[in-house]
Amino acid sequence: MWFVCFFNYAERQAIFSVYPLIKQQLHLSDVQLGFIAASFMWAYALVGPIAGWLCDRLPRKSVVLGALIFWSIVTASTSIAHSFGQLALCTALGGLGEAFYFPAAMSLISDYHSPATRSRAMSLHQSGVYAGTIGGGSAAGLIGEYYGWRSSFIFFGCCGVLLGLVLWSLLREPARGMSDHSLNISELTLLPASKNSILTSFYQVFRQPVVTLLIFIFMGANFVAVIFLTWMPTFLYQKFHMSLAMAGLNATAYLQMASVLGVFSGGFLADALIRKTSSGRFFTQSFGLLCGVPFLYITGRTTSVPVLVIGMAGFGYFKGMYDANIFASLYDVVQVRYRGTAAGILNSMGWLGGGFAPVIIALAAARYGMSLCISATAAIYLLIGLLLLTAPHLLRRKRSEISQPAN
DSSP states (O other), X not given: OXXXXXXXXXXXXHHHHTHHHHXXXXXXXXXXXXXXXXXXXXXXXXXXXXXXXXXXXXXXXXXXXXXXXXXXXXXXXXXXXXXXXXXXXXXXXXHHHHTXXXXXXXXXXXXXXXXXXXXXXXXXXXXXXXXHHHHHHHHHHHHHHHHOHXXXXXXXXXXXXXXXXXXXXXXXXXXXXXXXXXXXXXXXXXXXXXXXXXXXXXXXXXXXXXXXXXXXXXXXXXXXXXXXXXXXXXXXXXXXXXXXXXXXHHHHHHHHHHHHHHHHHHHHHHHHHTTTOTTHHHXXXXXXXXXXXXXXXXXXXXXXXXHHHHHHHHHHHHHHHHHTTHHHHXXXXXXXXXHHHHHHHHHHHHHHHHHTHHHHHHHHHHHHOHHHHHHHHHHHHHHHHHHHTTHHHHHHHHHHHHHSOOO
16 A cells, blocks of 8 residues: 555646646646646545545445546546646546545554554555655656656556556455454454444544544644645745756655654654553644744745755654654544544545645735745644644543533
8 A cells, every 4th residue: 555655646746846847838827726736635625525434335445446546547647638627627536536545545554553553554654655745746857857747647647557456456455443452353243334324424523522623733734735745846946946857856855755754753652652641642743743843934934955955854854743643643533433434534624725725825925925935834833733732631521521420
Protein backbone atom coordinates (compact mmCIF):
# COMPACT_ATOMS: atom_id res chain seq x y z
CA MET A 1 0.00 0.00 0.00
CA TRP A 2 3.00 2.32 0.38
CA PHE A 3 3.39 2.24 -3.40
CA VAL A 4 -0.31 2.91 -3.92
CA CYS A 5 0.00 5.87 -1.55
CA PHE A 6 3.06 7.05 -3.50
CA PHE A 7 1.12 7.21 -6.76
CA ASN A 8 -1.90 8.68 -5.00
CA TYR A 9 0.13 11.78 -4.21
CA ALA A 10 2.47 11.73 -7.21
CA GLU A 11 -0.46 11.90 -9.61
CA ARG A 12 -2.23 14.69 -7.73
CA GLN A 13 0.98 16.73 -7.26
CA ALA A 14 2.11 16.48 -10.90
CA ILE A 15 -0.23 19.18 -12.16
CA PHE A 16 1.04 21.86 -9.78
CA SER A 17 4.60 21.69 -11.09
CA VAL A 18 3.43 22.38 -14.65
CA TYR A 19 1.01 25.20 -13.79
CA PRO A 20 3.17 27.80 -15.60
CA LEU A 21 3.08 25.70 -18.80
CA ILE A 22 -0.66 25.07 -18.55
CA LYS A 23 -1.30 28.74 -17.81
CA GLN A 24 0.65 29.81 -20.88
CA GLN A 25 -0.70 27.19 -23.28
CA LEU A 26 -4.36 27.32 -22.27
CA HIS A 27 -4.34 31.07 -21.44
CA LEU A 28 -5.61 30.63 -17.87
CA SER A 29 -5.55 33.06 -14.95
CA ASP A 30 -4.23 32.26 -11.47
CA VAL A 31 -7.79 32.18 -10.16
CA GLN A 32 -8.74 29.61 -12.82
CA LEU A 33 -5.72 27.52 -11.82
CA GLY A 34 -6.90 27.82 -8.24
CA PHE A 35 -10.33 26.50 -9.24
CA ILE A 36 -8.72 23.57 -11.06
CA ALA A 37 -6.97 22.56 -7.83
CA ALA A 38 -10.17 23.17 -5.88
CA SER A 39 -12.19 20.94 -8.24
CA PHE A 40 -10.10 17.96 -7.15
CA MET A 41 -10.56 18.72 -3.47
CA TRP A 42 -14.27 19.46 -3.63
CA ALA A 43 -14.97 16.24 -5.55
CA TYR A 44 -12.77 14.41 -3.03
CA ALA A 45 -14.73 15.98 -0.18
CA LEU A 46 -18.15 15.30 -1.73
CA VAL A 47 -17.52 11.58 -2.16
CA GLY A 48 -15.43 11.05 1.01
CA PRO A 49 -18.19 10.14 3.53
CA ILE A 50 -19.85 7.74 1.09
CA ALA A 51 -16.47 6.19 0.22
CA GLY A 52 -15.74 5.63 3.90
CA TRP A 53 -19.15 4.10 4.55
CA LEU A 54 -18.77 1.74 1.59
CA CYS A 55 -15.35 0.55 2.75
CA ASP A 56 -16.99 -0.53 6.03
CA ARG A 57 -19.29 -2.73 3.93
CA LEU A 58 -17.17 -3.92 0.97
CA PRO A 59 -13.83 -5.79 0.68
CA ARG A 60 -11.23 -3.10 1.24
CA LYS A 61 -8.70 -4.68 -1.11
CA SER A 62 -11.12 -4.21 -4.01
CA VAL A 63 -11.81 -0.63 -2.96
CA VAL A 64 -8.09 0.25 -2.78
CA LEU A 65 -7.04 -1.28 -6.08
CA GLY A 66 -10.19 -0.37 -7.98
CA ALA A 67 -9.70 3.25 -6.95
CA LEU A 68 -6.02 3.15 -7.98
CA ILE A 69 -6.81 1.91 -11.48
CA PHE A 70 -9.68 4.39 -11.92
CA TRP A 71 -7.76 7.51 -10.89
CA SER A 72 -4.73 6.43 -12.92
CA ILE A 73 -6.86 6.15 -16.07
CA VAL A 74 -8.26 9.61 -15.33
CA THR A 75 -4.72 10.96 -14.84
CA ALA A 76 -3.64 9.66 -18.24
CA SER A 77 -6.82 11.12 -19.77
CA THR A 78 -5.88 14.58 -18.45
CA SER A 79 -3.29 14.73 -21.23
CA ILE A 80 -6.03 15.28 -23.82
CA ALA A 81 -7.64 18.25 -22.02
CA HIS A 82 -7.65 21.44 -24.12
CA SER A 83 -9.72 23.86 -22.06
CA PHE A 84 -10.30 25.07 -18.53
CA GLY A 85 -13.53 23.05 -18.27
CA GLN A 86 -11.98 19.82 -19.51
CA LEU A 87 -9.01 20.17 -17.18
CA ALA A 88 -11.28 20.89 -14.20
CA LEU A 89 -13.45 17.87 -15.07
CA CYS A 90 -10.47 15.50 -15.26
CA THR A 91 -9.10 16.85 -11.99
CA ALA A 92 -12.49 16.43 -10.29
CA LEU A 93 -12.80 12.83 -11.52
CA GLY A 94 -9.32 12.15 -10.13
CA GLY A 95 -10.48 13.47 -6.75
CA LEU A 96 -13.55 11.26 -6.90
CA GLY A 97 -11.38 8.16 -7.41
CA GLU A 98 -8.77 9.04 -4.82
CA ALA A 99 -11.42 9.66 -2.15
CA PHE A 100 -11.89 5.89 -1.83
CA TYR A 101 -8.25 5.12 -1.04
CA PHE A 102 -7.43 6.50 2.40
CA PRO A 103 -10.50 5.26 4.33
CA ALA A 104 -9.95 1.71 3.05
CA ALA A 105 -6.16 1.84 3.48
CA MET A 106 -6.30 3.16 7.05
CA SER A 107 -8.91 0.56 7.96
CA LEU A 108 -6.67 -2.22 6.60
CA ILE A 109 -3.61 -0.98 8.49
CA SER A 110 -5.59 -0.66 11.73
CA ASP A 111 -6.50 -4.35 11.44
CA TYR A 112 -2.92 -5.43 10.81
CA HIS A 113 -1.56 -3.34 13.73
CA SER A 114 -2.74 -3.03 17.33
CA PRO A 115 -2.82 0.33 19.16
CA ALA A 116 0.71 -0.37 20.42
CA THR A 117 2.23 -0.13 16.92
CA ARG A 118 -0.52 1.64 14.96
CA SER A 119 1.10 5.09 14.85
CA ARG A 120 4.39 3.66 13.59
CA ALA A 121 2.65 1.60 10.92
CA MET A 122 0.58 4.54 9.76
CA SER A 123 3.62 6.82 9.83
CA LEU A 124 5.46 4.40 7.54
CA HIS A 125 2.51 4.47 5.16
CA GLN A 126 2.35 8.27 5.48
CA SER A 127 5.94 8.52 4.25
CA GLY A 128 4.54 7.45 0.88
CA VAL A 129 2.63 10.74 0.81
CA TYR A 130 5.86 12.72 1.03
CA ALA A 131 7.80 10.51 -1.35
CA GLY A 132 4.96 10.69 -3.85
CA THR A 133 4.75 14.46 -3.54
CA ILE A 134 8.48 14.79 -4.22
CA GLY A 135 8.40 12.25 -7.03
CA GLY A 136 5.32 13.70 -8.67
CA GLY A 137 6.40 17.31 -8.32
CA SER A 138 9.98 16.89 -9.51
CA ALA A 139 9.30 14.34 -12.27
CA ALA A 140 6.39 16.33 -13.68
CA GLY A 141 8.48 19.49 -13.77
CA LEU A 142 11.36 17.70 -15.46
CA ILE A 143 9.19 15.86 -17.98
CA GLY A 144 7.18 19.00 -18.65
CA GLU A 145 10.28 21.07 -19.30
CA TYR A 146 11.58 18.68 -21.97
CA TYR A 147 8.50 16.92 -23.37
CA GLY A 148 5.53 19.15 -22.49
CA TRP A 149 3.09 19.04 -19.62
CA ARG A 150 0.84 16.38 -21.18
CA SER A 151 3.57 13.73 -21.15
CA SER A 152 3.81 13.71 -17.34
CA PHE A 153 0.15 12.73 -17.00
CA ILE A 154 0.54 9.86 -19.45
CA PHE A 155 3.62 8.62 -17.56
CA PHE A 156 2.05 8.61 -14.10
CA GLY A 157 -1.29 7.26 -15.32
CA CYS A 158 0.30 4.25 -17.02
CA CYS A 159 2.48 3.49 -14.00
CA GLY A 160 -0.55 3.56 -11.70
CA VAL A 161 -2.60 1.16 -13.83
CA LEU A 162 0.34 -1.27 -14.03
CA LEU A 163 0.81 -1.16 -10.25
CA GLY A 164 -2.87 -1.89 -9.66
CA LEU A 165 -2.77 -4.97 -11.86
CA VAL A 166 0.39 -6.28 -10.16
CA LEU A 167 -0.96 -5.78 -6.62
CA TRP A 168 -4.29 -7.51 -7.28
CA SER A 169 -2.75 -10.88 -6.44
CA LEU A 170 -0.53 -9.60 -3.59
CA LEU A 171 -2.75 -7.54 -1.25
CA ARG A 172 -4.62 -9.51 1.42
CA GLU A 173 -7.85 -8.67 3.27
CA PRO A 174 -7.53 -9.08 7.10
CA ALA A 175 -10.41 -9.80 9.50
CA ARG A 176 -11.93 -6.58 10.77
CA GLY A 177 -10.84 -5.77 14.31
CA MET A 178 -8.35 -8.63 14.53
CA SER A 179 -5.59 -6.47 16.08
CA ASP A 180 -7.67 -4.81 18.78
CA HIS A 181 -6.92 -6.74 21.96
CA SER A 182 -10.02 -5.39 23.69
CA LEU A 183 -12.16 -7.54 21.37
CA ASN A 184 -12.62 -11.23 21.96
CA ILE A 185 -13.02 -13.87 19.26
CA SER A 186 -16.82 -13.92 19.49
CA GLU A 187 -16.92 -10.18 18.91
CA LEU A 188 -14.70 -10.48 15.87
CA THR A 189 -17.30 -12.66 14.20
CA LEU A 190 -19.71 -9.72 14.41
CA LEU A 191 -17.39 -7.48 12.43
CA PRO A 192 -17.22 -8.74 8.84
CA ALA A 193 -18.64 -5.37 7.80
CA SER A 194 -21.02 -2.74 9.12
CA LYS A 195 -24.67 -3.29 8.14
CA ASN A 196 -25.95 0.01 9.51
CA SER A 197 -27.40 2.74 7.35
CA ILE A 198 -25.19 5.65 6.40
CA LEU A 199 -27.03 8.01 8.79
CA THR A 200 -26.64 5.58 11.68
CA SER A 201 -22.94 5.23 10.93
CA PHE A 202 -22.53 9.03 10.85
CA TYR A 203 -24.32 9.33 14.19
CA GLN A 204 -22.05 6.75 15.79
CA VAL A 205 -18.95 8.59 14.55
CA PHE A 206 -20.06 11.98 15.87
CA ARG A 207 -21.15 10.71 19.28
CA GLN A 208 -17.72 11.70 20.55
CA PRO A 209 -17.27 15.52 20.67
CA VAL A 210 -13.54 15.03 20.28
CA VAL A 211 -14.17 13.63 16.78
CA THR A 212 -15.65 16.98 15.71
CA LEU A 213 -12.63 18.74 17.18
CA LEU A 214 -10.18 16.46 15.33
CA ILE A 215 -12.02 17.09 12.07
CA PHE A 216 -11.93 20.87 12.54
CA ILE A 217 -8.21 20.76 13.32
CA PHE A 218 -7.55 18.61 10.25
CA MET A 219 -9.43 21.15 8.12
CA GLY A 220 -7.07 23.88 9.33
CA ALA A 221 -3.94 21.76 8.89
CA ASN A 222 -5.02 20.69 5.43
CA PHE A 223 -5.79 24.28 4.43
CA VAL A 224 -2.15 25.14 5.11
CA ALA A 225 -0.82 22.00 3.42
CA VAL A 226 -2.85 22.63 0.27
CA ILE A 227 -1.42 26.14 -0.06
CA PHE A 228 2.08 24.69 -0.09
CA LEU A 229 1.17 21.86 -2.48
CA THR A 230 -0.59 24.18 -4.91
CA TRP A 231 1.37 27.42 -4.95
CA MET A 232 4.88 26.71 -3.69
CA PRO A 233 6.26 25.69 -7.13
CA THR A 234 4.87 28.89 -8.68
CA PHE A 235 6.09 30.91 -5.66
CA LEU A 236 9.67 29.70 -6.15
CA TYR A 237 9.42 30.09 -9.93
CA GLN A 238 8.35 33.74 -9.60
CA LYS A 239 10.06 35.03 -6.43
CA PHE A 240 13.36 33.15 -6.62
CA HIS A 241 13.49 32.83 -10.44
CA MET A 242 14.06 29.08 -10.41
CA SER A 243 13.59 26.97 -13.52
CA LEU A 244 10.40 24.93 -13.81
CA ALA A 245 12.19 21.68 -12.93
CA MET A 246 14.09 23.23 -10.00
CA ALA A 247 10.96 24.94 -8.66
CA GLY A 248 9.05 21.64 -8.77
CA LEU A 249 11.90 19.85 -7.00
CA ASN A 250 12.66 22.49 -4.37
CA ALA A 251 9.00 23.12 -3.59
CA THR A 252 8.62 19.52 -2.49
CA ALA A 253 12.02 17.99 -1.68
CA TYR A 254 13.07 19.85 1.50
CA LEU A 255 9.62 20.00 2.99
CA GLN A 256 8.65 16.42 2.21
CA MET A 257 12.01 14.84 3.09
CA ALA A 258 11.86 16.56 6.46
CA SER A 259 8.27 15.32 6.82
CA VAL A 260 9.51 11.74 6.42
CA LEU A 261 11.76 12.23 9.45
CA GLY A 262 8.97 13.99 11.30
CA VAL A 263 6.39 11.33 10.61
CA PHE A 264 8.65 8.58 11.95
CA SER A 265 9.48 10.69 15.01
CA GLY A 266 5.78 11.38 15.57
CA GLY A 267 4.88 7.72 15.17
CA PHE A 268 7.47 6.46 17.65
CA LEU A 269 6.79 9.26 20.15
CA ALA A 270 3.01 8.75 20.06
CA ASP A 271 3.28 4.98 20.48
CA ALA A 272 5.57 5.54 23.48
CA LEU A 273 3.29 8.16 25.07
CA ILE A 274 0.11 6.16 24.51
CA ARG A 275 1.47 3.53 26.94
CA LYS A 276 1.53 6.21 29.65
CA THR A 277 -1.54 8.29 28.80
CA SER A 278 -4.55 7.83 26.54
CA SER A 279 -3.94 11.37 25.24
CA GLY A 280 -0.41 10.63 24.00
CA ARG A 281 -1.29 10.99 20.33
CA PHE A 282 -3.09 14.31 20.93
CA PHE A 283 -0.07 15.75 22.72
CA THR A 284 2.27 14.63 19.94
CA GLN A 285 0.10 16.27 17.30
CA SER A 286 -0.26 19.52 19.23
CA PHE A 287 3.50 19.68 19.76
CA GLY A 288 4.06 19.31 16.02
CA LEU A 289 1.58 22.04 15.10
CA LEU A 290 2.87 24.58 17.61
CA CYS A 291 6.52 24.00 16.75
CA GLY A 292 5.73 24.51 13.05
CA VAL A 293 4.50 28.08 13.60
CA PRO A 294 7.83 30.01 13.36
CA PHE A 295 8.99 28.00 10.35
CA LEU A 296 5.80 28.80 8.44
CA TYR A 297 6.33 32.49 9.09
CA ILE A 298 9.93 32.65 7.88
CA THR A 299 9.18 30.58 4.78
CA GLY A 300 6.96 33.30 3.42
CA ARG A 301 8.95 36.33 4.55
CA THR A 302 12.55 35.44 3.77
CA THR A 303 14.40 36.54 0.64
CA SER A 304 17.31 34.17 1.30
CA VAL A 305 17.32 30.72 -0.28
CA PRO A 306 19.21 29.07 2.64
CA VAL A 307 16.72 30.51 5.14
CA LEU A 308 13.88 29.41 2.87
CA VAL A 309 15.22 25.85 2.95
CA ILE A 310 15.41 25.96 6.76
CA GLY A 311 11.85 27.26 6.93
CA MET A 312 10.41 24.61 4.62
CA ALA A 313 12.39 21.80 6.27
CA GLY A 314 11.38 22.89 9.78
CA PHE A 315 7.74 23.18 8.81
CA GLY A 316 7.90 19.81 7.06
CA TYR A 317 9.43 18.05 10.06
CA PHE A 318 6.82 19.23 12.55
CA LYS A 319 4.01 18.79 10.03
CA GLY A 320 5.09 15.14 9.83
CA MET A 321 4.70 14.74 13.60
CA TYR A 322 1.08 15.86 13.29
CA ASP A 323 0.42 13.79 10.15
CA ALA A 324 1.72 10.55 11.70
CA ASN A 325 -1.24 10.45 14.08
CA ILE A 326 -4.15 11.85 12.07
CA PHE A 327 -5.95 8.54 11.70
CA ALA A 328 -4.42 6.81 14.73
CA SER A 329 -5.85 9.54 17.01
CA LEU A 330 -9.22 9.21 15.33
CA TYR A 331 -9.24 5.43 15.77
CA ASP A 332 -8.52 5.83 19.49
CA VAL A 333 -12.02 7.31 19.91
CA VAL A 334 -14.05 5.55 17.15
CA GLN A 335 -15.46 2.01 17.23
CA VAL A 336 -13.81 -0.58 14.96
CA ARG A 337 -16.86 -1.13 12.77
CA TYR A 338 -17.07 2.59 11.90
CA ARG A 339 -13.42 3.29 11.13
CA GLY A 340 -13.91 3.53 7.37
CA THR A 341 -16.82 5.93 7.79
CA ALA A 342 -14.88 8.04 10.28
CA ALA A 343 -11.84 8.25 8.01
CA GLY A 344 -14.06 9.15 5.06
CA ILE A 345 -15.73 11.98 6.96
CA LEU A 346 -12.38 13.25 8.26
CA ASN A 347 -10.89 13.22 4.76
CA SER A 348 -14.00 14.80 3.28
CA MET A 349 -14.16 17.73 5.67
CA GLY A 350 -10.39 18.25 5.59
CA TRP A 351 -10.32 18.50 1.81
CA LEU A 352 -13.51 20.55 1.73
CA GLY A 353 -11.72 23.16 3.81
CA GLY A 354 -8.52 22.69 1.84
CA GLY A 355 -10.41 23.12 -1.42
CA PHE A 356 -10.94 26.81 -0.72
CA ALA A 357 -7.23 27.41 -0.10
CA PRO A 358 -5.99 27.67 -3.74
CA VAL A 359 -8.71 30.17 -4.68
CA ILE A 360 -8.51 32.24 -1.49
CA ILE A 361 -4.72 32.50 -1.75
CA ALA A 362 -4.89 33.41 -5.46
CA LEU A 363 -7.29 36.26 -4.65
CA ALA A 364 -5.39 37.38 -1.54
CA ALA A 365 -1.98 37.21 -3.24
CA ALA A 366 -3.18 39.57 -5.97
CA ARG A 367 -3.64 42.22 -3.27
CA TYR A 368 -1.14 41.38 -0.53
CA GLY A 369 1.46 39.24 -2.29
CA MET A 370 2.15 35.52 -2.02
CA SER A 371 4.90 36.00 0.59
CA LEU A 372 2.56 37.56 3.13
CA CYS A 373 -0.14 34.98 2.46
CA ILE A 374 2.24 32.09 3.13
CA SER A 375 3.49 33.69 6.35
CA ALA A 376 -0.08 34.26 7.52
CA THR A 377 -0.66 30.51 7.62
CA ALA A 378 1.39 30.47 10.84
CA ALA A 379 -1.64 31.93 12.63
CA ILE A 380 -3.76 28.95 11.54
CA TYR A 381 -1.21 26.49 12.93
CA LEU A 382 -1.07 28.41 16.21
CA LEU A 383 -4.86 28.32 16.60
CA ILE A 384 -5.37 24.63 15.84
CA GLY A 385 -2.32 23.62 17.88
CA LEU A 386 -3.81 25.28 20.97
CA LEU A 387 -7.27 23.84 20.26
CA LEU A 388 -5.86 20.32 20.09
CA LEU A 389 -4.68 20.67 23.69
CA THR A 390 -8.35 20.68 24.72
CA ALA A 391 -8.97 17.20 23.21
CA PRO A 392 -7.98 15.26 26.38
CA HIS A 393 -10.45 17.34 28.42
CA LEU A 394 -13.29 16.62 25.98
CA LEU A 395 -12.47 12.93 26.03
CA ARG A 396 -12.38 12.76 29.84
CA ARG A 397 -15.68 14.64 30.11
CA LYS A 398 -17.39 12.28 27.66
CA ARG A 399 -16.13 9.21 29.53
CA SER A 400 -17.27 10.75 32.84
CA GLU A 401 -20.78 11.25 31.45
CA ILE A 402 -20.93 7.65 30.25
CA SER A 403 -19.75 6.29 33.64
CA GLN A 404 -22.32 8.25 35.66
CA PRO A 405 -25.43 6.23 36.62
CA ALA A 406 -28.72 7.33 35.11
CA ASN A 407 -31.10 9.24 37.42
